[in-house]
């Protein structure tokens with residue numbers, strides 16, 4: 001091994017040097033040194049001293065990098081201080097921080113010497129020395145003068161030398177170089193706190209807190225915490241190193257886990273009465289030596305390599321060749337960062353909401369189109385979006401408020417009115433299909449404005465001139481009054497039709513409508529193109545298959561509202577948890593923070609689940625509502641409002657009662673009544689109703 005590689009090999013671990021305090025009472029019988037200055041042996045015969053320490057063990061053998069027995073201060077510096085300072089000055093353990101020009105390289109170089117041992121063993125003497133005699137100066141003054149000598153010998157280098165002198169006592173760091181006198185306490189020195197500065201990586205981590213001075217540590221402060229750090233560093237299975245548990249280990253973080261230009265001087269007081277402490281110090285020093293950062297790093301690298309091979313094999317067996325395990329590049333890290341940030345900001349969930357919102361906007365636009373069609377069909381007009389109060393006047397007609405009348409519900413006979421208005425002197429064309437069902441049942445739609453009726457398979461066309469609204473009213477079909485066996489009052493409005501035929505109910509019309517696709521059609525004989533609709537011929541197998549579904553629609557509306565409320569609660573919970581987690585600024589996640597993170601995960605999961613459910617429910621509600629509105633448009637356009645709802649069939653609930661909530665039912669009754677008593681206000685009323693319907697759809701969607 002070359003000198004240089006030997007030097008590097010030796011630099012891998014924390015070096016440990018034993019220094020004995022000179023004493024005339026040295027335990028020569030118990031402590032023996034090998035001539036190589038590296039090994040020492042301790043022998044304590046059993047029972048000779050009451051069996052202290054360990055009455056089973058008699059012999060202890062130790063081996064270190066160096067043993068300095070009765071060594072002078074000069075020798076200690078030459079063998080301990082000088083190599084460290086030299087390597088720092090040579091930049092051997094340096095880290096290049098930045099290169100400004102090819103000729104200028106900034107180097108951050110570190111070296112650490114620490115003293116460890118029982119009280120009075122000579123730590124201060126080793127580090128600082130005795131002030132009364134220059135010859136007895138310690139490592140620190142010698143190192144400082146060495147550094148300045150080295151700098152003077154390297155004129156090509158620009159060196160910045162910073163000195164800090166700290167003492168850690170009772171978990172307080174004291175700046176021993178602080179010169180500001182403390183007026184209150186009359187002492188010098190400033191107490192410091194350790195802070196981390198990840199940006200610069202420099203070791204200057206101290207900030208002033210308050211002033212306090214401690215000149216010397218006269219009490220033994222065995223750093224148990226330091227021991228834990230060393231044990232953790234030596235244990236290759238340990239992930240977490242408890243540096244932060246004490247200020248000492250925090251300050252020494254780089255020295256213990258870094259490039260290991262670190263030397264520990266273990267001071268022992270070799271008198272018989274201190275032999276217990278001596279053995280303890282030597283044990284700890286041995287453990288310190290076992291820590292080998294480079295070997296540890298190599299072991300981890302080997303493990304990572306092996307795991308990667310194993311994964312690659314697994315992936316190829318599972319046909320997953322695209323998986324990447326190498327470190328991400330700058331660009332990939334940037335992209336991933338964005339994804340993570342987006343996830344953390346819940347943009348994903350927001351996006352889902354945006355999609356729902358878009359769908360609902362579309363739905364609303366469709367509704368507006370449908371309403372316009374209603375107006376175009378001569379049905380409910382849209383009075384320029386005006387919504388009046390009870391006494392508002394719109395287009396010369398008194399606007400009726402829902403509560404204007406107190407006789408809204410009742411049995412009203414044969415005086416109905418349809419707002420199926422057509423322009424004067426225009427013709428309406430109604431085209432209907434009447435199909436005979438097998439077995440004689442008839443599924444039918446029918447002409448509304450009069451005209452021939454026949455129950456044959458052929459289509460027929462009915463035409464009639466309508467010159468006035470009243471004329472049209474006079475030709476509206478008759479709707480049935482109270483049906484036998486229904487047990488309920490029903491309102492019907494259209495005058496009895498001269499053909500004497502019973503029109504099919506609204507509920508049946510709806511059933512037929514929803515089962516077929518409404519399509520625009522015009523007949524060849526149409527003089528003016530007024531759109532009307534034709535639904536495909538269909539005979540329901542069961543008389544009222546819509547009942548079950550309408551109940552389901554109500555439930556879905558309700559569950560959509562419940563889900564929306566739950567989501568709102570979850571969002572609040574997520575925000576609260578996030579701010580609680582952010583309040584934990586520690587790098588290490590404690591139990592409380594971990595629990596919060598877990599909770600956040602689960603709330604987010606249920607949030608997403610509910611968003612999905614809400615999308616589904618709203619989709620179904622939207623489809624049903626859209627269908628209803630389209631049917632309304634179709635029905636009112638063709639049959640007029642006078643034919644609307646409240647018609648029971650076979651004792652079953654009517655379309656209106658099944659599909660509508662209480663408010664809608666009330667609207668329906670109001671409309672029916674108005675159509676009889678104040679037909680002029682119907683266009684306004686219809687427009688208002690439809691506007692309210694749209695608002696309701698939006699409310700359900702976004703609440």
Ligand SMILES: Nc1ncnc2c1ncn2[C@@H]1O[C@H](COP(=O)(O)OP(=O)(O)OP(=O)(O)O)[C@@H](O)[C@H]1O
Nearest residue numbers: 021022118119120121122123124125217218219220
């Ligand atoms: N190698 C030595 N040569 C001469 N005197 C020494 C040596 N080591 C220690 N001493 C003397 O022993 C006494 C105690 O030493 P020192 O103060 O350095 O111990 P310490 O380990 O720093 O103790 P504490 O932890 O209590 O501060 C001092 O008077 C010191 O001068």
